[in-house]
Amino acid sequence: MKKCDVLIAGVGGQGILLCSNILGTACIIEGMPVKGAEVHGMAQRGGSVEAHVRIGCFYGPMIPRGSADMLIAAEPLEGARFSGWLKKGGIAVVNTAQIPPVGQTYKTEDMAEIIKESAGNIITRDFTEEAIKLGSIQTLNVLMLGAALKFLPLKKESIAAAIGKTVKKDFIELNAAALNRGISITLQ
Amino acid sequence: MKKEYLLGNDAIAYGLLEGGIEASFAYPGTPSSEITEKLIELSKTHGFYTEWSVNEKSAYENAYGVSLTGRRAAAIMKHVGLNVASDAFITSAYTGIIGGLVLVVADDPYAHSSQNEQDSRRYALLAKIPYLEPSSIQEAKDMAAFAFSLSEKTGLPVMLRSVTRISHGKSDVELGKLNHIKRDSQFRKDPSRFVMVPSNARTALKRLNEKQPVLKKIMEEMPFNKTDGNPSETGIVASGISYPYIMEMKAEENLPVAVFKASTFPLPENKLALFIKGKKKILVLEEGDPVIEEKIYIISKSCNPLVCISGRMNGIVPEGGELSVDLLKKILKKVSGAEEKQQGEPESPASLPVRMPVLCPGCSHTGSFYILKKVFGKDALFPGDIGCYTLGIQSGTIDTCLCMGGGINTGSGMSRFEKEREVISIIGDSTFFHAGITGLINACYNKANQIIAILDNRTTAMTGHQPHPGTGITAGGEKSAGIDIEKIAYACGAEKVVTIDPYRIKESVQKLKALKGKKGVRVIIAKRGCIFVERKQKEKFRVDAEKCTGCKICMQINCPAITFKENKAAISLYCTGCGICAEICPAGAIKKYEKM
Numbered sequence: 001m002k003k004c005d006v007l008i009a010g011v012g013g014q015g016i017l018l019c020s021n022i023l024g025t026a027c028i029i030e031g032m033p034v035k036g037a038e039v040h041g042m043a044q045r046g047g048s049v050e051a052h053v054r055i056g057c058f059y060g061p062m063i064p065r066g067s068a069d070m071l072i073a074a075e076p077l078e079g080a081r082f083s084g085w086l087k088k089g090g091i092a093v094v095n096t097a098q099i100p101p102v103g104q105t106y107k108t109e110d111m112a113e114i115i116k117e118s119a120g121n122i123i124t125r126d127f128t129e130e131a132i133k134l135g136s137i138q139t140l141n142v143l144m145l146g147a148a149l150k151f152l153p154l155k156k157e158s159i160a161a162a163i164g165k166t167v168k169k170d171f172i173e174l175n176a177a178a179l180n181r182g183i184s185i186t187l188q
Numbered sequence: 189m190k191k192e193y194l195l196g197n198d199a200i201a202y203g204l205l206e207g208g209i210e211a212s213f214a215y216p217g218t219p220s221s222e223i224t225e226k227l228i229e230l231s232k233t234h235g236f237y238t239e240w241s242v243n244e245k246s247a248y249e250n251a252y253g254v255s256l257t258g259r260r261a262a263a264i265m266k267h268v269g270l271n272v273a274s275d276a277f278i279t280s281a282y283t284g285i286i287g288g289l290v291l292v293v294a295d296d297p298y299a300h301s302s303q304n305e306q307d308s309r310r311y312a313l314l315a316k317i318p319y320l321e322p323s324s325i326q327e328a329k330d331m332a333a334f335a336f337s338l339s340e341k342t343g344l345p346v347m348l349r350s351v352t353r354i355s356h357g358k359s360d361v362e363l364g365k366l367n368h369i370k371r372d373s374q375f376r377k378d379p380s381r382f383v384m385v386p387s388n389a390r391t392a393l394k395r396l397n398e399k400q401p402v403l404k405k406i407m408e409e410m411p412f413n414k415t416d417g418n419p420s421e422t423g424i425v426a427s428g429i430s431y432p433y434i435m436e437m438k439a440e441e442n443l444p445v446a447v448f449k450a451s452t453f454p455l456p457e458n459k460l461a462l463f464i465k466g467k468k469k470i471l472v473l474e475e476g477d478p479v480i481e482e483k484i485y486i487i488s489k490s491c492n493p494l495v496c497i498s499g500r501m502n503g504i505v506p507e508g509g510e511l512s513v514d515l516l517k518k519i520l521k522k523v524s525g526a527e528e529k530q531q532g533e534p535e536s537p538a539s540l541p542v543r544m545p546v547l548c549p550g551c552s553h554t555g556s557f558y559i560l561k562k563v564f565g566k567d568a569l570f571p572g573d574i575g576c577y578t579l580g581i582q583s584g585t586i587d588t589c590l591c592m593g594g595g596i597n598t599g600s601g602m603s604r605f606e607k608e609r610e611v612i613s614i615i616g617d618s619t620f621f622h623a624g625i626t627g628l629i630n631a632c633y634n635k636a637n638q639i640i641a642i643l644d645n646r647t648t649a650m651t652g653h654q655p656h657p658g659t660g661i662t663a664g665g666e667k668s669a670g671i672d673i674e675k676i677a678y679a680c681g682a683e684k685v686v687t688i689d690p691y692r693i694k695e696s697v698q699k700l701k702a703l704k705g706k707k708g709v710r711v712i713i714a715k716r717g718c719i720f721v722e723r724k725q726k727e728k729f730r731v732d733a734e735k736c737t738g739c740k741i742c743m744q745i746n747c748p749a750i751t752f753k754e755n756k757a758a759i760s761l762y763c764t765g766c767g768i769c770a771e772i773c774p775a776g777a778i779k780k781y782e783k784m
Contacts, residue, residue: 011543020358024193028360034193035325036358039300046748047545059436060429061325061357064513081540102748104541114540 002153003056005063009082010074011099012040012047015141018166019072020051022145025162026154027055037061046101048078055153070151071119072144074127075099076111089120093148095140097128123147123186130181138171139178146182156183194361196325196354200292201226203332207288208367210259211237213247215622216651217266218301219355220294224264225652228663234368240654240663243592243622244269248276248291255289255345256382258373260336264292267308268591272623274311277345281315282392283382284343287371288336294350297475297510303574303591305508307476312347312453316396318403319347319453320412323431325359327451331412333364342403344396351475353429353510404454413456415463418446422523423467425450425460427480430473430511437516455483461491471523472499475510498523545579549749550726550764552716553577555690556643557585558745558772559714560612562693563700564639568610571599573624575616576650576718577643582746586614593623600627600636610704611638612712617673618648618656625676632681632709639703639710640682642673643690645718653720673713683708690714693771719764726765727780731757735777742769742778 006023010016017038027034035054040047052063065085071092073079079094086092092115096108112124125147131140142163149156156179163175194202200223204212212231214224224238231238237254241247244265254261265273270293277291293311296302312319320335322328332348339346380388407413423446426434431449438445448463450456464470464487472481481499488495498504504522506515547554557580560570572578572586573595580586588598599613615624620642628640648654655661660670677685686703688696696714703710716722738755749762750769759769759778770778 021193024358024360028191028193034358034360036193037353038195038356038358046543046548048543059439060432060513061353061359062512064436077541077543100751101541101543102546102746102750103743103752106541 003054004070004153005057005068006053006055006070006072006152007063007068007082007085008051008053008072008074009078010049011078012049014049014074015138016049016051016074019141019145020053021166022142022159022162023053023055023154025165026158029158029161030154032056033058035059035061048081050082066118070148071115072148073115074140074144076108077106080111080114083115083118086115086118088118090118091148091151092119092122093144094122094124095127095144096124097126125185130185131178134174134178134181136174139174142175142178143182146179147185149183150186189362189364191360191362193358194325195222196328196350196357196359197222198226199325199329199359199361200332200348200350200355201230202361202363203329204262204290204292205230205234205236205368206329206364206366207290207333207336208260208369209236209262209336210287210371211239211251211254211261212264213239213241213250213261214264215241215244215247215269216648216654217269217294218651219296219352220264220266220269220292220350221651221654222355223292224663231664234366238663240656242657244273245276248273248280251289252276252280252285255285255287257375258287259371260288262290262292265294266302267293267295267306268302268304269293270308270311272592277311278315279384280345281317282384282389282396284395285339285345287373288339289345290332290335290339290348291345292332292348292350294352294355295476296352298352298508300352303589305476307479308347308349309453309479310477312349313479315345316400317344317347318342318407319349321349321428321451322354323426323428323449323451325354325357326361327412328354329361330364333367338406342399342406344399349428351429351510400454404457407452407454408456408458410452410456412451413449413459415448415459416446418444419466420444420446421466421468422446422471423448423463423469424471424473425463425480425484427451427474429475430516433511433513433516434473436513437520443520450480453479455480455487457483457487460484460487464488464492464495467492467495469496469498469523471504471519472497473505473511473516474499544582546582546746546748547576547579548719548764549747549762550719550766551576552645552690552714552718552766553580553643554745554747555693555696555716555766555768556641556714557583558768559688559690559693559696559700560585560641562697563704564610564612568612569599569602569606571595571602571611571613573613573615573619575619575643577614577616580614583744592619593627596624596627596631596640599638599640600631600634603636603638613638613640615640615642616649617642617644617646617658618654620673621657621671625680628677628680628682628709628711636709637707639712641712641714644673644713644715645721646715647718647721649718649720653718677711677713681709682711685711685713687713687715690716691766691768693768728761728763728765729759729767729770729778730781731759732777732779735775737775737777739774742773745769745772
């Protein structure tokens with residue numbers, strides 16, 4: 001069985017936890033063991049959020065440092081912050097749209113450079129813009145999941161079915177479109 | 189069997205349901221809150237009782253009451269909540285219980301979202317009751333279901349001890365059969381057992397002590413405790429979440445070690461003695477205090493007194509914080525005597541901007557803090573409390589944070605000797621109901637000179653917006669008596685109560701000036717719903733760049749929606765339209781979107 005440790009990082013409100021639940025549910029659909037964890041601070045909004053998803057895992061919820069196969073970062077600073085979890089040569093899917101902490105500035109390119117220190121393959125794009133084009137900033141998480149799918153040991157059908165189980169009814173169609181759009185990004 | 193991808197806390201809720209729960213009681217607290225959220229959801233289809241209690245003591249005593257009627261009940265809380273419930277908890281072990289009584293307590297090693305890292309297992313030892321400590325989310329569910337029958341078998345409350353990584357971990361979980369028995373039993377009067385007057389308490393203690401050997405025997409046979417039978421001379425005793433960590437390392441690195449999974453208290457002492465017997469080294473891995481480690485020292489004395497024991501007590505395992513696979517790698521190197529490499533692993537890039545937790549855009553506390561500072565000055569003392577508003581630490585309007593309700597009494601104490609500076613105790617609405625009212629009564633009765641500011645955002649915000657007595661809504665969504673804080677304050681003896689809207693800065697500042705420098709207990713109620721409760725789409729605000737003078741006064745409120753670029757303020761799309769910045773802008777440069 002293929003194992004794949006995925007770390008999803010971003011900022012509160014970006015749908016990080018839902019994204020991890022879609023992945024976890026897709027594993028259940030495929031009959032793969034899966035472990036995971038959600039890590040969020042005290043504030044409701046604006047704090048760092050990280051979710052671990054360990055596809056094919058029988059052990060603990062947390063991915064050890066330097067061993068994640070994939071990093072999905074919905075914000076570049078958070079991508080850089082968690083790049084230490086990625087194994088050498090791992091895959092990074094990074095949103096270039098910033099959500100800077102109050103009173104702080106940084107360059108997206110610098111964040112990408114930090115991620116490249118571990119990543120063997122980095123896909124950067126303004127996924128926020130793509131999400132807005134699709135009609136809702138809320139589709140950001142599923143868009144990125146779509147872009148990452150090529151590198152995951154999961155079938156598209158399972159992800160789509162998992163979206164049907166985890167996303168609110170009114171948003172299933174929109175998210176299905178976001179998944180397809182995400183997939184097409186990495187096919188280009 | 190049905191499998192689902194579940195949060196640890198959801199799995200515990202399913203476990204309690206499978207175990208035949210008839211009533212659950214809880215006060216929200218990270219990392220335990222989702223258990224009750226899930227139970228509330230499940231209760232709608234399975235018809236058992238759920239409640240957000242006013243505090244953990246109420247929760248535990250309610251669960252005890254249900255148990256005395258012969259039904260299965262659970263009290264659910266975070267570790268520090270057990271301090272509040274401890275009075276009832278410890279004596280409930282003396283009287284024993286009738287229906288299964290499960291205390292679910294979620295510890296927070298590393299204090300991710302707590303004021304301390306205390307280990308609840310110490311409480312189980314203190315009360316002389318059994319605990320179960322899950323090593324996986326599947327086991328958390330299984331143990332929650334099993335705990336009821338263990339409780340009834342022993343006649344004692346049983347503790348299920350979770351930790352952050354179990355409660356907020358996720359896993360594929362196999363769900364089991366429901367054991368939903370509606371019982372029609374009644375409370376049978378038995379004063380010698382249930383009325384803890386001294387003479388009865390002495391007999392009760394004797395009964396409790398007599399149960400201890402029975403408990404030990406039960407745990408000796410408990411399948412949750414097990415060993416892999418590896419003949420290695422190095423043995424590892426692992427409990428809770430440290431067990432999967434060591435098993436992952438063992439598999440990845442082919443570690444030649446024997447592992448004993450110790451998941452209950454009392455420990456299976458005979459089995460552990462057999463395990464320790466042939467070993468040269470024992471490493472104890474547990475999150476929290478060296479609870480098992482201390483027992484290992486005692487057990488080894490008779491079976492293998494020369495064995496070298498490592499853990500938190502000899503500094504091989506750090507004294508505080510949580511464990512991880514990464515940390516275990518370092519610990520095992522130390523145990524095997526290998527020198528630790530100097531360079532170590534690279535830590536997170538150090539120079540990255542920190543993302544501090546902040547109050548949300550439009551948070552009413554932002555306005556409250558600005559108003560209080562404006563009226564009473566930054567030299568005033570602000571003894572604080574526990575809630576989102578503890579983030580007032582960033583604006584200098586929270587000077588202490590000790591425990592639930594602690595800020596009022598701390599303020600009363602300060603005010604006895606701080607004659608020059610005004611003392612303003614800050615407390616939230618849910619915290620006020622939880623543990624603030626007695627402090628208010630004490631302050632009024634004993635004639636303290638202080639202000640108590642109750643930041644009433646109409647919800648228990650920080651733990652996920654649970655209702656409380658002030659909201660007039662119960663856990664199940666039913667209407668109930670909405671308790672009026674203003675009336676309570678007057679009934680407790682407050683000299684004056686002033687209610688303000690923290691969005692209306694100028695008006696509130698005017699209203700509060702009258703309280704300054706006065707004697708007695710004065711109460712401020714800053715009433716405005718949390719943005720997640722109001723959820724009204726308000727018009728966003730915008731900065732008129734031509735009028736903005738770059739004075740940065742709007743930056744003082746630390747709103748995450750306000751940024752400062754090229755000497756001008758700007759408002760991002762995260763604005764929720766509270767208008768606080770527009771009120772304080774001296775240049776009149778901030779306006780509603782439509783007016784631009």
